Amino acid sequence: MxxxxxxxxxxxxxxxxxxxxxxxxxxxxxxxxxxxxxxxxxxxxRNNLEQSADAVAQQRAAEVVTQLVEEGLPRTSTALAARPSNTQFVQVLDPSGQIVAYSSTLVAERPLSTQRPAAGRDSTAEVDIDNLGEGGEWRVVATGVSTGGGTSVVLVAVPIRVQRxxxxxxxxxxxxxxxxxxxxxxxxxxxxxxxxxxxxxxxxxQVAAIDAQRLTERVAVPPTRDEIAALASTMNVMLDGLQVSHRSQRAFVSDASHELRSPLATLTTAAELAVGADEVTRDRLLGTINAELARMRGLVDNLMTLARADAQDLLPNRADVDLDDLVHDEARRLRATSARRLELSVVPVRVWADQPRLAQALRNLVDNAERHARTTVRLSLAVEAGEAVLRVDNDGPVIEPADRERVFERFVRLDDSRSRDAGGSGLGLAIARTALRTQSGDVVVADAPDGWCRFELRLPPAPPAEPAQAAVVSSSSPAAGTSVGTPAGAGTPVERTPINRE
Structure with missing residues (x-):
């Protein structure tokens, strides 16, 4: 059903x-x-009522059997005739099946049932009897009793019409x-x-009435603490997320438009000037156009990376990566392109990561340190508590505790780095953290013991971990164009005095 x-x-x-x-x-x-x-x-x-009727009939049959055994047939016959009843009829049959005693003349001619149990046994049957005044539905209990001439049978009939x-x-x-x-x-x-x-x-x-212009409104939560209240609370949580997402999206679009407007304006102006300029001026303007196009290409690539991260489409392709090799690559690049002094302390570390994205994150951190350093950038790689820890320090202004999370937001440039020429687009640190968190790592702003500005990168090691090799610490000046390195004990960097470029 x-x-x-x-x-x-x-x-x-x-x-x-x-x-x-x-x-x-x-x-x-x-x-x-x-x-x-x-x-x-x-x-x-029905079973209970019929069992009750059977119990009454069995009790009456037991009484008659006892009387028959103790007092004999004549006295039993007399006693039965003296106790007539319209709701209970008794017969005594001799061994030949003839009726020798009965409780009413209505049952004096024909046996109530064909049941003939052995001595000491009884049986019950439902019999259709129409001449006893209670309809045709009767329960008959038959009990065998041993007498001198054989086995007699006591029959007791009780009606079950009322029960039915x-x-x-x-x-x-x-x-x-x-x-x-x-x-x-x-x-x-x-x-x-x-x-x-x-x-x-x-x-x-209430939810249908909330649109992009009314995202501050919320659903009223009933005080019942039941599923409806849970639904209302869930809807409010969803609206909170939508409001934050909408605000972030609008800010992102606004910032991206603002960042793109400057190179587009420069390109437009340079193109207009190049139309009627002489060859020397045109060559200079073409250099400006190429620089602005490169800047726009990098900005668009960064925006695409962040958009894929927002869509959870930035799935890492992990493998064993020698993080120390990536650090050395960045050190060589920094020596070749920057006037900053470099201090390097590295031990061999292998991590489980996506190499291109890890390299991109590391480059963004190093570029950020180089951009804000006064004279020196310091890179130190070690293994702590089973994790690879890379610290990127610079002797520039430290980041205040209130700004240490905000600095990883998109298009954020702190007060002392507002210049777009010096501060970039404000996406490098956001991309670095996004790339690392997709690989079970992270990057935070930490406190350096000597008061320098420090970014600390952590990544899980590659499974299974391999024993560390000899560490190499190198320091060199870009002017020399060479690196100074000395092997040391496993995991122990050798301290070197950096060579001042100045």
Whole structure:
């Protein structure tokens, strides 16, 4: 019945709402329960009443058997005739099956049953007897008793018409009450589901009224602490996320437009001037155009990287990466392109990462340090607590604690680095953190013991970890064009005095 109700609800699903489907399933379930419960009740009631009638007949048969054994047939016959009853008839049959004693003349001619149990045994049968005034439904208990001439049988008949009528009355009552009960269930479910859906409809109406111009509004949370309250709370959390995302998106679009406007304006001006300029001026303007195009290309690439990260499409292709090799590559690049002094302290470390993105993150951190350093950039790589730790320090202005998270936001340039020429587009640190976090790593602003500005990068090691090799510490000046390095014990960098470029 429940399966039928569910199938019907599924078939009518597009036509019925949640309220009607709930009522249909509830009524189907209660109908099955009533059918099973009512059937079980009627069966138990009938068995109980018939067992009660059997018990009465067996008790009467036991009394007659006792009297027959102790007092004999004549006195038993006299006693039976002296206690006539319209609801209980007794017969005593001799070994040949003839009636030798009875409790009423109504049963004096024909045996009540064909049952002939052995001595000491009894049996019960349902017999249709129409001439005893109680209808045709009787329960007859037969008990065998040993007498001098063989085995006599005592038969006791009791009517069960009243018991059957009682069962029928209960069945009719159940049939009459079931529709009323089903109507009550349907009405209750209809009201309860409707009340719950009113709260859901109220939440839906409130959410539907919230658009991009009204993202500050929230759904009213009922004080019931139930599923409806949980739904309202979840909707508010979702609206909080949408508001933050909308604000970030607008800021991102605004900042990206602002960053692109400057090179576009420069390109437009340079192109207009190059049209009527002489060859020398045109060559100079073409150099400016190429520089601005490179700047725009880098900005667009950075924006695409961040957009893929927002779409969770920036899946890392991890492998074993020698982080110390990447650090040495950046050190060589910095020596060749910068006037800053470099201090380097590196131990061999292998990590589990995406090499191109890790290299990009490392380059962004090194470029940031070089851009803000006064004279010196320091790179130190070590293994601490099972993690690869790279510290990128510079002797420039430190980042205040209040700005240490904000500096990783997009298009953020702190007060002392507002110049676009010196401060870049404000995307390098955001890309570095995004690239590292997709590889189970991270980068934070930390405190350096000597008061320098420090960015600390952490990454998990490559599985399985390999033993560290001899460490190499090198320091050189770009002017010399060579690196100074000395092997040391495993994991132990050798301190070198940096060569001042100045």
């Amino acid at each position: 429940v399966g039928w109700g569910k199938r019907l609800a599924a078939r009518l699903g597009p036509r019925l709402g949640v309220r009607a489907r709930s009522v249909l399933i509830a009524v189907g379930g209660v109908s099955v329960a009533l059918l099973i419960g009512g059937t079980g009740l009627l069966w138990a009631l 009528e009682t069962v029928q009355t209960v069945a009719v009552f159940l049939l009459g009450v079931t529709p009323l009960l089903l109507l009550g269930v349907a009405g209750s479910v209809w009201l309860l589901v409707g009340r719950a859906l009113r709260s859901v409809e109220r939440i839906r109406t």
